[in-house]
Amino acid sequence: MQNLRNIKHVNLSNDWAKLDRIDYDYKFKNGEWKRLSRETYNRGNGAAILLYNSKKGTVILTKQFRMPVYENNELEGMSIEVCAGAIDGNESPIETILRETEEEVGYEIDNAKQVLTAYTSPGALTEKMYLFVAQYSEEMKVNNGGGLESEDEEIEVIELPFLDAIKMIESGEIIDAKSIMLLQYLQIHKLLD
């Protein structure tokens, strides 16, 4: 890029994920160069999916404790979200989401459609989320979900009417961005009544 030079990464933390301070020269539109720094947290990319059943008018969501939500004093840390997970190693987003759908909510789905991609917090995170939707039915249920014990996950699976989920966005019970985006995607495209 012609307006960027001398990029230097200074690692601040390298534990579960990586936090770097990235120093760089940035050229403003008026031609002035200035040295800037931005802290950038890298925990990889992620994939999320909203399962819906257009015959029953229902969706599948999850509920779990999220420490960052607790830390920000919201809903005792409990977060209602679509099924989601971090993309491991060489996985593709679709491979991740099929695996997470089975682990977290217990469905083996045969078709998932990627409908959106979104940076969840572009001022701070490198994370890009690949967002999917898929139809589910009873026959696709293969286990009770709940997440992996080996990863200390404790995920409640919730099946509820789509319209109730939409109301929960308005009431502030659903406050997770990727989940709001996917529920509104179904609403905009009228995939459920």
Ligand SMILES: Nc1nc2c(ncn2[C@@H]2O[C@H](COP(=O)(O)OP(=O)(O)O[C@H]3O[C@H](CO)[C@@H](O)[C@H](O)[C@@H]3O)[C@@H](O)[C@H]2O)c(=O)[nH]1
């Ligand atoms: N030790 C440790 N373990 C962690 C940490 N962060 C996450 N984990 C473990 O890693 C697992 C990750 O589970 P996933 O299902 O793969 O990811 P997720 O937590 O659901 O995150 C998804 O949603 C996030 C929020 O939108 C996304 O940021 C993320 O990319 C992903 O899509 C968690 O259950 C937890 O056991 C951490 O800081 N330390």
Ligand SMILES: [Mg+2]
């Ligand atoms: Mg998850």
